Amino acid sequence: MPSGKFRGVTTANLPYSCFCNKALAQYANRRIGADLARRGFLADMAAAMLVTVVPEFALAQGNASPPASSPVxxxxxxxxxxxxxxxxxxxxxxxxxxxxxxxxxxxxxxxxxxxxxxxxxxxxxxxxLIDMHWHSLLAAVPIQTILQADMSFLFLAAGAEAQRTLLRGFTTVRDAGGPAFALKQAIDTGLISGPRIYPSGAMITTTGGHGDFRLLTDIPRTTGQISAVERTGGSAIADTADEVRLRVREQFMQGATQIKLVGCGGVSTPRSPLDMLTFTEPQLRAAVETAADWGTYVLVHAYTPEAVQRSLAAGVQCIEHGHLIDDRTAEAMAKNGTWLSTQPFLTEEDVAPLPPSGREKFMEVTAGTDNTYKLARKHGLKVAFGTDLIFSQALATRQGTMIGHLTRWYSGSQALRMATSTNGELLAMSGKRNPYPARLGxxxxxxxxxxxxxxxxxxxxxxxxxxxxxxxxxxxxxxxxxxxxxxx
Missing domain, CATH: 2.30.40.10 (Urease, subunit C, domain 1)
Known part of the structure; x- marks a missing residue:
């Protein structure tokens, strides 16, 4: 971009005009290597949103990025x-x-x-506040739009929602699946405002697993073939241990701080019943070992006892959801020191409108919420708080409401500790991949x-x-x- 002024901001001072800084150089490299939609995202967003989303102090300095030294x-x-x-x-x-x-x-x-x-x-x-299960690109847009819209629109919508998330008091989120790398870079460099993001990258699943949104016309899958859904970076399909290692390494290459795997079916994926299992134990272990090679950990989407127990056997350190676990499974998690990162879903007010099949699965999940928290308390599990609010801008505003749900099982101070310091402890498990090494929460x-x-x-x-x-x-x-x- 040539030097000049845009609404009083000198374009020569914008974060992407000089790549002397290591973080900015990584950002530039990612921009060059990404597809057209991702390349267009930051430039479009800079023009459309700069004045409204950058902190007032930064704009007062005539620079879109935060100052080198903030005031005392x-x-x-x-x-x-x-x-x-x-x-x-x-x-x-x-x-x-x-x-x-x-x-x-x-x-x-x-x-x-x-x-x-x-x-x-x-x-x-x-x-x-910290939200341990957030989807930065899915939070504010209906699923029909996500599956059909140009990626540039989704990134712009995500940038606007990032600002709203920060203004709800959530200064950090762990992104539990989606191409949030460019959004993280835009926030970190001060181009837009939003919470700091711990990105997982594409959630890695199997053929027919949760997150496989392909049309039936896209199958049978040819080895090495990448579907249109996978090209967006929202999910990645792996059906062998070697493919799992490949997909995990691809997320780390893009800047993932931890890895998200799918261990069973999901609510929003139409052809994945909750009770189905995805990866075998050796395939899960391949992801755990590869993440350990990168100095971090794996979180697994798992509702059922079978999915959780298989994950534990493979060495997984964090279970997402767990709404259908039983006493034996909770006891095994406690013995292994495995984290339970779950969401206090209570009613249909906590979910965007769903088709009949999705609604049925969500009601099964909410029916297990009370038992899950009671088992967690009984066995002294390490419990993290997240919301997993997706596909609705109105629903996203309920982040603070979801913290209030926790008082069914915890005192106010216990609930707030979970949403701050406890979540900060889990974030620190990203170890060598932690981009924000000081204490959070x-x-x-x-x-x-x-x-x-x-x-x-x-x-x-x-x-x-x-x-x-x-x-x-x-x-x-x-x-x-x-x-x-x-x-x-």
Whole structure:
């Protein structure tokens, strides 16, 4: 792009005009190597969305990317939920320097040249929320559109939804399947605003498994043939151990932080009953071993005891969903130290409209939700929180509502710990592939400066998070303020 100005922003300063930075060089390489739709995504989005989605501070500097050093911000007169404690703490002050928290101590802050002091007037400061099962490109668009629209439209819609996700207080998401790599790059370089993303890349499945959305005219499949659905990067089909290794390595080549495999049928895939099994144990193990070679882990979509037990035997460290597990399976998960990353689905309000076959499967899943959480508590499982809200912009707004569902089984502080520090522990399992190595989900010195200022006590009234427009007075991520309804 030639140098010039676009709505007051100097195009010579845009993130993709110079590739001296390693992250930007990776971004450029990915852009060059991607298909036409992906190549067009960032350029289109820069023109269409730049002014509305970039933090005000960045635009004030005449640069679309965050500044090299963020201003120092001091918070005073607040009640603290640090992501770990069972109750609020008073009498603290917190200082943010750059992208991290530098001090969190009792008493009054020392005299300094802080660029800004925020008097919270007794409001609650807490860590930014984390959603461990989010689909960045699927969250706000109906499935019919996803299967038919140009990928450029889906990326633009995902960029807009990323901003809304951040403004709901979710500063980090783990993307559980989809081509979110370019979106992550756009957020990380400051081109658009949104939560930090831990991408899984294409969810890897088998012929006929959940995520195989091919038309019947696309079969029989020829070895090495890639379907139109696979070319979008949403899913990848593998029917042998060697194909599994190939598909896993392809996701890591694109920047995956962990790998998503499908272990059984799914609600939204029309030809995959929940009770079907996909990969054999050796095939699952091939993925686990390959992920370990890359220093990270595998998560497996699995509802049934059979699918979970097969995954455990293969060494899988994180089970997604698990709504139909039994006591024996939960006991085995506890013995192995396996994570349960599940979603508190309660009613049809927690899902986009489904055809009759999908609705029947979803009702079977929701019928198992209560038992799953009770088994998790009984056996002391490590439980992560996610929402898996897809195919509806209206449904996506229920992220905070879903946290409230957890109070059927947990106290308010336990639910909030799950959505902050506990989820942060699971994110850290990405190990050598972790692009954000400081602590997430906690407020402590050295942690990422991701925080919310809440008007009210969310430990006592977790429903406050269901109305972020009204109750979240400030949203900070990486030390930058993305929403400010406070007065200095």
């Amino acid at each position: 911000t001091t918070f005073t007169n607040f009640r603290l939920f640090d992501g770990k404690s069972a109750s609020l703490v008073d009498g603290m002050y917190l200082i943010v320097e750059g992208k991290r928290i530098s001090k969190l101590e009792r008493g009054q802050p020392p005299a300094s040249s802080s660029a800004r002091t925020v008097d919270c007037a007794g409001k609650v400061i807490m860590p930014g 906690v407020l402590e010195p050295g942690a990422w400066a991701d925080l919310l200022v809440v008007d009210g006590d969310p430990l006592q009234n977790i429903a406050l998070l269901a109305d972020p427009d009204r109750n979240l007075k400030m949203i900070m991520k990486d030390g930058l303020i993305y929403k400010d309804a406070m007065q200095s």
